[in-house]
Amino acid sequence: DTEVTQTPKHLVMGMTNKKSLKCEQHMGHRAMYWYKQKAKKPPELMFVYSYEKLSINESVPSRFSPECPNSSLLNLHLHALQPEDSALYLCASGGAKNTEAFFGQGTRLTVV
Amino acid sequence: LAKTTQPISMDSYEGQEVNITCSHNNIATNDYITWYQQFPSQGPRFIIQGYKTKVTNEVASLFIPADRKSSTLSLPRVSLSDTAVYYCLVGLGYGGATNKLIFGTGTLLAVQP
Numbered sequence: 001d002t003e004v005t006q007t008p009k010h011l012v013m014g015m016t017n018k019k020s021l022k023c024e025q026h027m028g029h030r031a032m033y034w035y036k037q038k039a040k041k042p043p044e045l046m047f048v049y050s051y052e053k054l055s056i057n058e059s060v061p062s063r064f065s066p067e068c069p070n071s072s073l074l075n076l077h078l079h080a081l082q083p084e085d086s087a088l089y090l091c092a093s094g095g096a097k098n099t100e101a102f103f104g105q106g107t108r109l110t111v112v
Numbered sequence: 113l114a115k116t117t118q119p120i121s122m123d124s125y126e127g128q129e130v131n132i133t134c135s136h137n138n139i140a141t142n143d144y145i146t147w148y149q150q151f152p153s154q155g156p157r158f159i160i161q162g163y164k165t166k167v168t169n170e171v172a173s174l175f176i177p178a179d180r181k182s183s184t185l186s187l188p189r190v191s192l193s194d195t196a197v198y199y200c201l202v203g204l205g206y207g208g209a210t211n212k213l214i215f216g217t218g219t220l221l222a223v224q225p
Contacts, residue, residue: 004155033213042199042215043156056212090155092213100146101213103155 006091006104014112015081021107023074023091032074033101034066035090043090049074081111116200116216123222130187132219134200137181145176145183146201150218156199160185187221195223 004025013019023032030051035043048056049068063085065077074091088108094101117135124130136145144163148156160167162174162183173186187194197218 042218045212045214048212088153092155094213100158100161103157105155106153108153 004091004093004102004104006089006107008107009105010108010110012110012112013078013081015083017081018077018079020078021076021089021091021109023076023093023104024072025093025102026072027093027102028071029093029102030071031094031101032068033090033092033094034074034076035092036085037088037090037106039087047076078109081109083111085109086111116202118198118200118216118219120217121220121222123224124190125224126191127189130190130194130221130223132185132187132198132200132221133182134185134216135182136200136202139180139202143180143202145174145180146203147172147174147185148199148201148215150197150199156215159198190221190223192223192225195221197221 004023007022011019032049034046036046037043045058046060047054047066052068052071063080067075067077086109088106090106091104092101122132144161146161147159149159150156160169160172160174162176164176164180167174175184185198197220199215199218201213201215203212
């Protein structure tokens, strides 16, 4: 199984809502990533988890809160987002000895 | 982290070979070069990775000169389905626990019939 599964595929939320994005992989990878991608732009790194601990935070606003409950799951909790946060949110995973990172299909988020 | 520079876009026709070059003048000794492909509204997909000289797999070849300041992704006999954005990444391999996997601007390849 070389799949990274993200749910939901689409999400519309108001600026006062709280929602969560979920990511799951069963490849035994110990590194997991969150990216944000705006239209016609490259993916921008947000967070990196290593062995379930947050190792990199690319100065992401606190309205985005990552969580890694176990080695297979990665969540991104969203609260008080702005319309400019609307984007495709991508999750990826990679093993320390693997030679590639696997990406999910993303969650298309719209903030209204 | 080494910065990468790629052409913004390229055009080709079905059946042709396409070469996309990436410049990475300040690549570090331990850095690998990795290429990903991305279709609209999908996650990037790994194509190929190399450190030096030439690497070939079932979908592409990667040419890296001795100074490693650039690399060229070669796609043999492209088809319409190869229309996508291609990203060149430079870093400490990929998938590692502390690897940032920073994407450059990418090259939009448009394949015409």
